[in-house]
Amino acid sequence: MSLNKAPKNNVFYRNQNWIYPRIAYGKGIYLYGEDGKKYIDACSGSAVANIGHGNEEVARCYEEQVKRIAFTHLSRWTVDVIEKCAEKISEWTPGDLNHVHFVSGGSEATEAAIKMARQYFIERDGKNTTKWKVISKWNSYHGATLGALSMTGDTPRRKIYDPMLLAFPKIPQFYHYRNPWGCKTLEETSIKAAQALEEEILRQGPENVAAFITEPVVGSAAPGAHPEKIYFEMVREICKKYDVLLIVDEVMSGFGRTGMKFGVDYFGVVPDIMTVAKGMSCGYTPIGAAIANGEVFETIMVKGSGNFVHGHTYGGNPLSCAVALCVINILEREGYVENAAKQGEYLMQKLQGLYKYPIVGDIRGKGLMIGVEFVKDRETKEPFDVSENIKGKVTINCLEEGVVVYPGGGSVDGVRGDHFLLAPPLNITKEEVDELYEKLERGIKKTC
Ligand code: PLP
Numbered sequence: 001m002s003l004n005k006a007p008k009n010n011v012f013y014r015n016q017n018w019i020y021p022r023i024a025y026g027k028g029i030y031l032y033g034e035d036g037k038k039y040i041d042a043c044s045g046s047a048v049a050n051i052g053h054g055n056e057e058v059a060r061c062y063e064e065q066v067k068r069i070a071f072t073h074l075s076r077w078t079v080d081v082i083e084k085c086a087e088k089i090s091e092w093t094p095g096d097l098n099h100v101h102f103v104s105g106g107s108e109a110t111e112a113a114i115k116m117a118r119q120y121f122i123e124r125d126g127k128n129t130t131k132w133k134v135i136s137k138w139n140s141y142h143g144a145t146l147g148a149l150s151m152t153g154d155t156p157r158r159k160i161y162d163p164m165l166l167a168f169p170k171i172p173q174f175y176h177y178r179n180p181w182g183c184k185t186l187e188e189t190s191i192k193a194a195q196a197l198e199e200e201i202l203r204q205g206p207e208n209v210a211a212f213i214t215e216p217v218v219g220s221a222a223p224g225a226h227p228e229k230i231y232f233e234m235v236r237e238i239c240k241k242y243d244v245l246l247i248v249d250e251v252m253s254g255f256g257r258t259g260m261k262f263g264v265d266y267f268g269v270v271p272d273i274m275t276v277a278k279g280m281s282c283g284y285t286p287i288g289a290a291i292a293n294g295e296v297f298e299t300i301m302v303k304g305s306g307n308f309v310h311g312h313t314y315g316g317n318p319l320s321c322a323v324a325l326c327v328i329n330i331l332e333r334e335g336y337v338e339n340a341a342k343q344g345e346y347l348m349q350k351l352q353g354l355y356k357y358p359i360v361g362d363i364r365g366k367g368l369m370i371g372v373e374f375v376k377d378r379e380t381k382e383p384f385d386v387s388e389n390i391k392g393k394v395t396i397n398c399l400e401e402g403v404v405v406y407p408g409g410g411s412v413d414g415v416r417g418d419h420f421l422l423a424p425p426l427n428i429t430k431e432e433v434d435e436l437y438e439k440l441e442r443g444i445k446k447t448c
Helices: 056-068 080-092 106-125 146-151 155-164 186-204 229-241 263-267 294-302 318-333 336-356 390-401 430-447
Strands: 023-027 030-033 038-041 097-103 133-137 209-214 245-249 273-276 288-293 360-366 369-374 406-408 418-422
Touching (some): 038 430, 106 294, 186 229, 318 336, 390 406, 390 418
Parallel strands (some): 245 273
Antiparallel strands (some): 030 038
16 A cells, blocks of 8 residues: 655644545445545544444534524523533433533543532632642543643653643553553452552542542553453542542543443443543534533532633534534434444454464453554563554554554553554444454454
């Protein structure tokens, strides 16, 4: 495959080499390149296009809402679709996570969540509260803006901006494959990872800690890594014991991606704040939200100042809310969450076939959120050196076979291998899973 160079125009691109062909259009799980080739979008962009591409019902909704009213500012006006969208979201969310603060994407959602946590303690305990620190984990991703990046434990992404980041404490991830405790089972890793939270809260002093943030299933930093139920049970208890808010970042895992409405539903616990984006509108319009429980909402909005000091111009715009409402209704009506569980299980079974290739070290995930990690030596789990660019080679080989994966990792800090995320649209059929697997296997075989 010939590699395209970054186009000579005035748009910033993330990669130095612009390897992908230009896309002409998308339909269902497929992307159609200007090169005339058809690609399976096996990562839904970045776990975004969960109802697939080119949905005409959403297009009609979009047009109708633009004609009615596209933008009003939420500080002054409300519109029926904004309220209906919030109502629908709170029908989906577990427990009393019923209070929706709209933003425009995942980073904004995690920023809003930590400011909400800080303001909660101010409104509850007074302005002299020392609670502000947010504990997070290595090998996690919570967004690119400075607050979100301060929580993010992905060293390559933090590196350049390190001096600009907030001093948020980090603990190890429940990344069993490379767990730092030498645990042999996922349950042991889960317990150790939860204990690490308690130790860190005590080290920082509970009076200084406002929140702990975690993904339920890890996205881009260690795709597919997840704990056993005991992790969340322990974490929920620890947070309660030390008066620390539990924030669960469902930006990637939410709205059916893992085969449950939310990743945290697997573990049966309810966080104090949840963040969502991506699958909330499946990429048809930018939207996200930080969703608070009754205690947080009432402390700030009813008993407190009644003013959450955090607004973005586009947060809660009618167009994005109408589209998100339409998308969530489609997910619900078409049973795509259940389909994600069913096809996820089938895909996971098929993927076991990849272990015949020695570079495949680990395959893990929930539903249609699956990570495949590559190693130089399966026995020792030694990662490939960055200079070998395995993630790039696998990606290009898969692309040549007509399947798009979401590459990541690299052994910059020696703590993980190259990997990719598989996250096809949730409306994928069994036949399409077969096609995806065949193409993927050919791409990996070519890399070996
Ligand atoms: N949180 C998680 C778990 C994510 O996966 C992402 C993006 O990949 C973000 C937050 C940031 O979202 P956005 O890119 O929409 O700002």
